Amino acid sequence: MGMNGVFVSFTAAWFLLVCHGPYVRPDVFEKFDLEAVHVDVDLDRAFHRVNERFLSVAIDASLVAEEKFMYLLASPKLKTLSSALSPGFLRFGGTKQDFMEFNPYSYHQHRRNSHRYLGDMCKRLELPPALEESLRKEWTLQALLLQQEERKGKYRKVRFTEYAVDLLYSFANCTGLDLIFGLNALLRTSANSWNSQNAQMLLDYCESRQYNMSWELGNEPNSYQKKAGVQVDGYQLGQDFVHLRRILSESKLYQFSGLYGPDVSQPRDHRRDLLEGFLENAAEAINACTWHHYYVNGRDTSLEDFLDPDVLDTLATKTYEVLETVAAASPRKRVWLGETSSAYGGGALGLSDTFAAGFMWLDKLGLGAKLGLDVVIRQVLIGSGTYHLVDDNLDPLPDYWLSVLYKRLVGPEVLRASVLSALKPRRRLRMYCHCTNKKSTSYKRGAVTLFALNLGKSTAEISLPAYLANSTAEAFVLQAPEPGEQGLLSRSVKLNGVVLKMVDERTLPELRGVHHHAGVPLSLPGFSFAFYVMTEAQASAC
Known part of the structure; x- marks a missing residue:
């Protein structure tokens, strides 16, 4: 040699x-x-x-189930921790995104005052210590309620206002992360096509504030039937994304913004058919094809699984399937792991937030880059479940420190x-x-x-x-x-x-x-x- x-x-x-x-x-x-x-x-x-933002993070949309918890994003501590993960994408999405509707308090007033807060947003939106402590305590109970909702598979609708959007954008902007906002795809017309009216209102508001961001549409469309009794095939899903791309192209601010999807679960039977049908119709509408991967079921896994090379190798099998599917429909289209962690179902209690989780996380970063994935988005920075990087007290967990070292030492x-x-x-x-x-x-x-x-x-x-x-x-x-x-x-x-x-x-x-x-x-x-x-x-x- x-x-x-x-x-x-x-x-x-x-x-x-x-x-x-x-x-x-x-x-x-x-x-x-x-x-x-x-x-x-x-x-x-x-x-x-x-991508130089290869290691990226998500904030689960469940944080907005009660809007007051979005104020946790104004925590100086959380901003400090998040800044160390820049550059990166910040995805706001997940199961709850398909049950969210934008319901602003003063939509027309904000359109007239589009630049009022941009200059001092990072300083203005900073959470006082007493309020932060109170919200942290309440969030612990809220997280339990959200996990119960997840286990039951019955999701209540959530309305969010412009204040939630302001807090989210401020957090991303002040920490050097590039925001990707997940839109609700379960708003449907009588013909079962995507109803874009609510998204249009949100886009108009964000453009009036000059919020530079990217977009997704829907989360795990393969599970719409299970979650909401709605069936969407690959062709229709593609048409929905083409519709969104058309809307973006008519915007001065968003005509060249990123659009990512379809955020399908890892390929298996109809999921692969859904991805193929989507790409046949919408490959040109998206900047990267996104899919989700978890190694194990969080409800019946073990420490042995977290240390098992055969379990770690399953990532390669699934990645090859997705890469082959995408290459056949759209050669050279970039592929992202749009959501990923150790165990699905909110993580594995007593494992996904411990030192042991680092073996899955570091190997996914190494193997994912080696296989050709362009971006890997970690579920989650903060949110419900046990696979977070920062715990309910806003203290960094082992995978956080591992992520920071990776960011500093590993090049693209x-x-x-x-x-x-x-x-x-x-x-x-x-x-x-x-x-x-x-x-x-x-x-x-x-x-x-x-x-x-x-x-x-x-x-x-x-x-x-x-x-x-x-x-x-x-x-x-x-x-x-x-x-x-x-x-x-x-x-x-x-x-x-x-x-x-x-x-x-x-x-x-x-x-x-x-x-x-x-x-x-x-x-x-x-x-x-x-x-x-x-x-x-x-x-x-x-």
């Missing part, structure tokens, strides 16, 4: 963790023989480049990596490689970032070849705050041995790497994940 490839040798003892539901059973490990795993990375060229250029092994146990170490992010770091040009997750119990030692062994590195190792299963189920995380937490409500801690001396093998502890910035890789692709 030439000097422009990276040859990384891993030697580790692999163990198989066996669990039973609902979450954990006592540790039972089956020992494998020592295995040497070789990773070859092509440093000459990037084989794929993702994806390098081709292949893992070779003579043995075939279930692979417990997974690695990906990108150019290091040039915009948010001061590392030398040509630096690369290796990131890996170790699903096994034992430490993996990573030996680099001579031409990389002489290079220094920065290591960012994330571990549970304590060993054993209880550590994996913790809602905290350690970076290089230090538990991460905010300094105060407006300040994040320094996320420092550990200097790694040249010539010393890298080391990845069991049940951990890490980023290694190879500062002197001199990759021509980077």
